[in-house]
Amino acid sequence: MAIIDEAGRATLSELLVPCIKARKIILVGDHQQLAPVVDDEVAKHLKDAKKQEVATSLFERLYERMENAIKDKTEYLGYFKHRLTFNYRTHSSICELYSHSFYGGELQTKEGQDELKRHHLTCFSKNAIWLDTSKKVIKKINNKARGKLITATQRL
Known part of the structure; x- marks a missing residue:
């Protein structure tokens, strides 16, 4: 049996080996938050249609197929997925x-x-903090913009 956590953000290739080797598979995850991570070098060589295909996890595909397959039989839906x-x-x-x-x-x-x-x-007085970083360009590991951002965050 394979129990795979964070399956919602795993690519198909990351899930293939455990899925092929296991007799039973339990996928645990959430496809509504983080998408699979596709390497930039790999993505450069894919056509747009293939990029979307790679960016959609097996978990999401199975989730949607299951939902569509048993829409009329809602009493069975709980056996296959649970939120x-x-x-x-x-x-x-x-x-x-x-x-x-x-x-x-x-x-x-x-x-x-x-x-x-x-x-x-923590030094934060709030549990959630929103900072507008749309105008900040942070490309290096050490830079003034990042330092200012950290300083501003600590004041909150």
């Missing part, structure tokens, strides 16, 4: 962001979880 609706790892303000971005507001956190997980290890 978790509670997040126990993330602060509610951060969870709310991706709940609305990816899941139509269905993802929730447990009441009181924020205080339970508080650790005071």
Whole structure:
């Protein structure tokens, strides 16, 4: 049996070996967030249609096929796929962001979880910080723009 975590962001070639060798396969992941990573050198040699094909994970393809195959038989859908609706790892303000971005507001956190997980290890007073980096060009490992960005972040 192969249990593959983060299958939603794995390319087909990354999943082939464990899938071929296993009698049973459990894919765990989320195709609605991170897409498979395709090397820039490989992507340069692919035509546009192939780039899209490579960028779509096997997990996403199977998820959509299963959904389409049994649309009329909703009682069977739970046997093949399941979405978790509670997040126990993330602060509610951060969870709310991706709940609305990816899941139509269905993802929730447990009441009181924020205080339970508080650790005071960071200098940040907020749990989510938005910085406009659209005008910043950061191409080197060490540069002034990155330093200013870090300094501005620490003041928040």
